[in-house]
C-alpha cells in the first residue's frame with residue numbers, strides 16, 4: 001500500500017526526469033481547478049503564491065486573523081542552501097549527505113537529494129522578493145554555521161529569518177489575492193477532511209468569529225498546518241500550533257508516519273515555573289560563538305564568573321572535538337541532560353547549562369556580537385532579567401520540532417488520493433532528527449518548487465468527477481463536526497482545557513521525552529486513555545458555540561492531542577532502537593550514543609487509524625540506501 005513513487009534513474013537525475021515525465025495542465029485549463037490550501041506558514045503561503053501565479057483557483061485557510069501570524073514567523077536562525085558562497089567545500093552532494101546522516105539514516109534518499117538540489121533556487125527566489133538576508137562586506141549574502149555541518153551554508157536575516165521569509169511569501173500570496181487567483185479565508189479552523197469516492201475533495205471549517213460551520217469543495221486539498229510539538233504543552237512552538245487538521249485527516253484514512261520522532265532543541269530558556277504556557281528558543285546560531293559548559297564538580301553553586309576556566313567542563317568540545325558546540329541538536333540535548341542528571345546542572349532548578357559568550361566578546365568585540373545576535377540577547381534579557389553580555393545564558397532542552405507527520409510519497413501526496421501534505425505537517429525529509437535551518441528550506445522547497453509540478457501531474461492525470469458541497473459526504477462530515485462541538489460543550493465539568501493539556505504535556509515529557517524506556521512508555525500508554533476519559537467527564541468549556549470562543553477551539557485541539565498522544569507513544573514503544581531524536585535507553589553504545597538497529601528498523605513506520613482506543617495498524621515503507629552507506633553516526 002505504501003508506494004513511495006520514487007522515480008527510477010540515477011539519484012541526481014530523478015527529479016528532472018520526473019518533472020519531464022509528469023503530466024502538465026494547460027495554462028488555459030488551470031483556472032478550472034480549485035485547490036484548497038490549509039495553512040499560511042512558509043509551506044502554505046509559498047504553495048498558494050506559486051499555484052496562484054500558475055493560474056489555479058486557490059482557496060487559502062488559516063486559523064489566525066492574518067496569514068502572517070503563522071508560526072513560521074517565529075523562526076530565528078536561518079535557512080540552509082548549498083550555494084557554496086563561502087568556498088568552503090559545500091555542494092548539493094554535501095548538503096544531501098549531511099541531511100541523511102543528520103537524520104540518522106531514517107529518511108528517503110531521493111527526497112533529500114531533491115531538497116538539496118532546490119535549496120539553491122529558494123535563495124534566489126527570496127532575494128528576488130526582497131528578503132533582506134544579511135550580507136558580508138563585499139555585498140554577497142553572508143552565511144553562518146548550524147549544527148551537524150562543517151561548512152557555513154545558513155542564510156539569515158539577523159535572528160528574524162522566518163519573519164522575513166514569511167513576509168516574502170505573504171506578499172507574493174497577497175499579489176495573487178489582488179489578481180483574483182487566491183481567495184483568503186482567515187479565522188477558519190479546518191475540522192474535517194471530506195472524501196468523495198476515495199478522493200480528498202473538500203474540508204469542513206469553523207468560522208472562528210461567528211461559529212458557523214462552512215463546507216468547501218475542491219479538486220485537491222493541501223495540508224500545510226505545521227507540526228504537533230504542542231502536544232507536549234510546553235514547547236518553543238507558537239501556542240496556536242496544533243495537530244488537529246493532520247489528526248482529523250488521519251481519522252479519515254491518511255497514515256501518520258514516525259510520530260515518535262520529536263526534536264528536542266538544546267538551547268531554550270529553561271522552565272521557570274507552572275505559570276508558563278510556552279518556552280522561548282535561543283537560536284542554534286548562538287552556538288557559532290557561544291560555548292556550552294557546566295562546572296566540573298557536582299553541586300557547584302558559585303556564580304559563573306567565580307568558576308575559573310580550569311574548573312569548567314566544556315563538555316561538547318571535550319566529547320566531540322570535530323564539531324564541538326555545533327553538534328546536532330539530538331546529541332547536544334542528550335549531553336545537556338546527562339550532565340544535569342549527574343548533578344552538574346546550573347541555576348536554581350539544576351536543569352540548565354551555560355551558553356557563554358565571554359570569549360567571543362573578547363575576540364570579536366561587543367558590537368560584532370550585538371550585530372549578529374542583538375535581538376536574541378534582548379529577548380533573553382527581557383525574559384530572564386539577566387544581561388547575556390555580562391553573564392552566560394542559562395539554557396535547557398525543550399520540545400521544538402516534529403519530524404513525524406502525515407505520510408507522503410515523493411509527490412507529497414498522502415495515501416489518500418488528492419490529499420497533499422507540505423512543510424512540517426508531513427513526515428518530512430529529516431528522518432529521525434532535523435538539522436538546524438532545514439525546516440524553512442523544506443517548507444519553501446515543498447511550496448515553491450515541488451508541489452507546482454507534482455500537483456499538476458495529479459490534476460492532469462486523474463479523473464476528477466464534479467463534486468459540490470451539497471453532496472452526502474459533506475453533510476456527513478459537517479454533522480460529525482457539529483456532534484463533537486456539542487459533546488465538548490455538554491461535558492460541563494470543572495477542569496479547563498489548559499489544565500488538562502498541561503497534565504498531558506507533563507505526562508509526555510516525563511515518559512516520552514528526551515530519553516525513553518519500555519517501562520515509562522507502557523506507563524504513558526496506561527495513563528493517556530485514563531486522562532482522555534477524565535477529559536470527557538470533567539472538561540469545562542464556558543461560553544457559546546456561535547461566537548468567538550477560545551476555550552471551545554482549545555478544547556477541540558486538546559481532545560485531538562489526547563487521541564494522538566497514544567499513537568505517538570505506541571510508535572516510540574515499538575521502535576526499540578535509538579535513532580536521532582528517539583533515544584531508547586535500552587539501545588545505546590557503551591559511551592551513551594544512540595545505537596540504531598538497521599536490520600529491524602530501517603523503515604518508515606506509518607500508522608493507520610482503527611478507532612479511538614483501538615490499536616492502529618502499522619505499515620512499513622522500507623528505506624533503501626543506494627548512495628550513502630548507513631554507519632554509526634559520529635561527530636567526534
Ligand SMILES: Cc1cc2nc3c(=O)[nH]c(=O)nc-3n(C[C@H](O)[C@H](O)[C@H](O)COP(=O)(O)OP(=O)(O)OC[C@H]3O[C@@H](n4cnc5c(N)ncnc54)[C@H](O)[C@@H]3O)c2cc1C
Pocket residue numbers: 038039040041042043044061062063064067069070071072073074075076077078079080161162188189190191224225226227236237238241242244245281400401422423424425436437438439440441443
Ligand atoms: C522558535 C522557533 C524557531 C525556529 N527557527 C528555525 C530556523 O531558524 N530555521 C529553520 O529552518 N526552522 C526553524 N524552526 C522550524 C520552522 O519554523 C517550522 O518548522 C516551519 O516554520 C513550519 O512551517 P509550516 O509552513 O510547515 O507551518 P506553520 O508555520 O506552523 O504554519 C501552520 C499554518 O497552518 C494553519 N493551521 C494550523 N492548523 C489549522 C487548522 N486546523 N485549520 C486552519 N489552519 C490551520 C496556521 O494558521 C498556520 O497558518 C523554528 C521553530 C521554532 C519553534
